[in-house]
Amino acid sequence: MLVESIMIALEGLKANKLRSILTMLGIIIGVGAVIAMVSIGMGVRDKVQSSIAGLGSNLLIVSPGAASQGGSRQAAGSGITLTAKDATAIARQVQGVTLVAPMVSRQYQIVYGNQNWTTSVQGTTPEYLDIRNFTVEEGGFFTSQDSEARARVAVLGKTTADNLFSGVSPVGKTIRINKAPFRVVGVLGSKGQSAGGMDQDDVILVPITTAQERLLGITYVQNINIQAASSETIDQVQEDVTSLLRQRHNLAANVPDDFRVQNMVAVMATATEATDTITLLLGVIAAISLLVGGIGIMNIMLVSVTERTREIGIRKALGARYGNILLQFLIEAIVIGVVGGLMGIGLGVGASYIISAVAGWNTVISSLAIVTAFGFSVLIGLFFGIYPARKAALLDPIDALRYE
Amino acid sequence: MEAISLSDIKKIYQMGDNVVHALDGVSLAIAGGEFTAIMGPSGSGKSTLMNILGCLDRPTSGSYRLDGQEVATLSDDELAVTRNKKIGFVFQSFNLLPRMSALQNVALPLVYAGVEKAERIVRASRSLAMVGLDTRMDHRPNELSGGQRQRVAIARALVNDPTIVMADEPTGNLDTKSSNEVMEIFRQLNAQGRTIVLVTHEPDIAENARRVVTVRDGQIVRDERKAG
Numbered sequence: 203m204l205v206e207s208i209m210i211a212l213e214g215l216k217a218n219k220l221r222s223i224l225t226m227l228g229i230i231i232g233v234g235a236v237i238a239m240v241s242i243g244m245g246v247r248d249k250v251q252s253s254i255a256g257l258g259s260n261l262l263i264v265s266p267g268a269a270s271q272g273g274s275r276q277a278a279g280s281g282i283t284l285t286a287k288d289a290t291a292i293a294r295q296v297q298g299v300t301l302v303a304p305m306v307s308r309q310y311q312i313v314y315g316n317q318n319w320t321t322s323v324q325g326t327t328p329e330y331l332d333i334r335n336f337t338v339e340e341g342g343f344f345t346s347q348d349s350e351a352r353a354r355v356a357v358l359g360k361t362t363a364d365n366l367f368s369g370v371s372p373v374g375k376t377i378r379i380n381k382a383p384f385r386v387v388g389v390l391g392s393k394g395q396s397a398g399g400m401d402q403d404d405v406i407l408v409p410i411t412t413a414q415e416r417l418l419g420i421t422y423v424q425n426i427n428i429q430a431a432s433s434e435t436i437d438q439v440q441e442d443v444t445s446l447l448r449q450r451h452n453l454a455a456n457v458p459d460d461f462r463v464q465n466m467v468a469v470m471a472t473a474t475e476a477t478d479t480i481t482l483l484l485g486v487i488a489a490i491s492l493l494v495g496g497i498g499i500m501n502i503m504l505v506s507v508t509e510r511t512r513e514i515g516i517r518k519a520l521g522a523r524y525g526n527i528l529l530q531f532l533i534e535a536i537v538i539g540v541v542g543g544l545m546g547i548g549l550g551v552g553a554s555y556i557i558s559a560v561a562g563w564n565t566v567i568s569s570l571a572i573v574t575a576f577g578f579s580v581l582i583g584l585f586f587g588i589y590p591a592r593k594a595a596l597l598d599p600i601d602a603l604r605y606e
Numbered sequence: 607m608e609a610i611s612l613s614d615i616k617k618i619y620q621m622g623d624n625v626v627h628a629l630d631g632v633s634l635a636i637a638g639g640e641f642t643a644i645m646g647p648s649g650s651g652k653s654t655l656m657n658i659l660g661c662l663d664r665p666t667s668g669s670y671r672l673d674g675q676e677v678a679t680l681s682d683d684e685l686a687v688t689r690n691k692k693i694g695f696v697f698q699s700f701n702l703l704p705r706m707s708a709l710q711n712v713a714l715p716l717v718y719a720g721v722e723k724a725e726r727i728v729r730a731s732r733s734l735a736m737v738g739l740d741t742r743m744d745h746r747p748n749e750l751s752g753g754q755r756q757r758v759a760i761a762r763a764l765v766n767d768p769t770i771v772m773a774d775e776p777t778g779n780l781d782t783k784s785s786n787e788v789m790e791i792f793r794q795l796n797a798q799g800r801t802i803v804l805v806t807h808e809p810d811i812a813e814n815a816r817r818v819v820t821v822r823d824g825q826i827v828r829d830e831r832k833a834g
């Protein structure tokens with residue numbers, strides 16, 4: 203009987219091809235939108251995760267000033283609490299720390315020949331290269347001897363190099379940072395954009411001592427990058443760094459920290475959570491269109507029942523029972539859901555590919571989204587089909603036969 | 607035992623303030639194998655009576671026993687099974703499904719009887735052959751003449767081998783020649799032992815029946831049996 207009902211339902215749909223397809227369109231678009239939206243959301247999440255990971259793995263960043271708690275920021279002068287000695291102490295005394303790199307930075311105008319370019323000049327130590335997963339593409343990196351000697355040497359990020367030296371190798375050339383001459387010793391490999399959309403290649407690295415004394419004229423550092431040995435120990439390292447710095451800064455127990463230790467693993471978790479929320483939101487909005495598609499099914503099924511009242515009357519007169527008619531119309535609705543769902547999957551997957559190809563967005567097609575959206579489209583066919591199907595099945599045979 | 611037994615059947619339609627007594631106390635007994643014609647002027651209640659006899663409609667009051675079974679106690683689904691198995695109903699307006707071929711139309715009652723597809727085709731073809739339409743099996747209703755359509759409808763009524771065949775003005779839309787062909791089929795069916803009840807306006811159609819029941823204003827006013 204089930205096979206029979208499916209055949210009858212398919213015949214019914216075939217008899218009204220255009221209408222069946224238009225009805226399906228609601229489901230096709232709904233399912234397609236869910237899949238496309240979720241894959242965009244997942245793509246954003248993947249991109250954010252990989253660019254946070256690209257920042258350096260198991261990274262802690264110590265910056266001066268208290269964590270802004272309760273909205274109260276620390277008083278002026280709090281930007282000068284960290285020193286290079288703090289960095290050295292962390293490297294020496296905290297267990298589970300692999301690399302430490304203090305840093306200072308400021309925007310300067312860089313001049314080479316008649317070219318100029320304004321970029322962030324960052325003073326740091328050679329460890330920074332490994333912490334941030336930078337590679338040297340050309341030439342070399344400055345050494346700790348350069349640091350001690352406050353040497354005027356610089357390593358250019360790819361973007362900076364391209365903008366100052368079009369086509370020429372920068373290594374060995376002299377550039378001017380804030381009018382002071384620096385010798386270029388190397389060029390970094392490209393890293394692309396960061397999570398925030400910043401160009402990570404638009405930098406110049408110089409020894410930290412050179413930057414502090416010859417450029418900025420300061421003795422403190424602006425932050426300290428710390429790489430922990432593993433993600434399991436990073437929380438412990440964070441605690442140890444905090445207590446070491448409190449001790450070094452002679453902070454009494456009731457005084458708040460005059461620095462802030464940011465755990466990038468935690469930042470990653472927060473970012474992932476945020477992108478998950480975005481994905482959910484996009485998915486829900488798309489799911490609403492799926493629901494609208496379902497209402498479309500109900501609408502058309504009701505029209506179809508009214509239109510086919512006479513047919514229902516004839517079938518009932520010939521011995522069709524309640525269940526036969528119910529099944530016939532329910533299956534029509536479910537078939538719309540199933541076929542629409544399958545085509546919607548095609549549309550969603552196709553749209554995801556096109557979006558990533560055309561807009562350059564990262565998209566990740568999720569099989570969970572596909573299965574869920576498809577399952578929902580079938581359920582929607584069932585749910586919105588029940589009322590019209592019941593209406594048809596409850597028709598009185600003689601009333602239905604009299605219907606004009 | 608009577609195949610059909612009606613006692614004091616009433617069918618009342620309430621149209622606002624207007625109450626229509628379409629059937630006003632009809633009692634009638636029809637024995638198995640009888641050929642009965644129901645006559646009467648337009649609006650007298652013939653179709654109403656036929657629909658009740660065919661289990662398509664329920665009376666407002668009164669008792670209807672079909673093969674000894676009180677119909678009022680049957681559920682809607684049980685009525686559907688009764689229509690499917692016991693009764694072959696031929697409508698005045700054919701009531702064929704336009705999108706289906708003659709064969710599919712004829713096979714439709716078998717679908718609801720749960721008969722296998724191969725068997726359905728065999729039986730539907732046989733039924734169509736019985737009404738002389740075995741060469742038109744793949745035609746759709748709109749590709750057939752009125753007489754042919756009526757014969758398809760009769761073939762459909764016969765396909766599940768019912769003991770009672772009911773027809774509401776089966777020749778109402780047909781010319782004399784087609785009418786005669788159709789009536790010939792009914793005579794044969796009666797000769798096979800089936801109970802036939804048909805409604806007609808025309809006295810010469812009623813001639814085919816051995817019993818003529820006349821209805822007027824929802825009541826039976828005459829009930830004649832031909833001798834022999």
Ligand SMILES: Nc1ncnc2c1ncn2[C@@H]1O[C@H](COP(=O)(O)OP(=O)(O)OP(=O)(O)O)[C@@H](O)[C@H]1O
Nearest residue numbers: 619621626627628647648649650651652653654655
């Ligand atoms: N659904 C209905 N609602 C209200 N009144 C109805 C309904 N069906 C029939 N009637 C009334 O019942 C009466 C009998 O109708 P019925 O159709 O049985 O007549 P009939 O004898 O078959 O007439 P005809 O020979 O013209 O077919 C008529 O007065 C009709 O108006």
Ligand SMILES: [Mg+2]
Nearest residue numbers: 652653654774
């Ligand atoms: Mg009538």
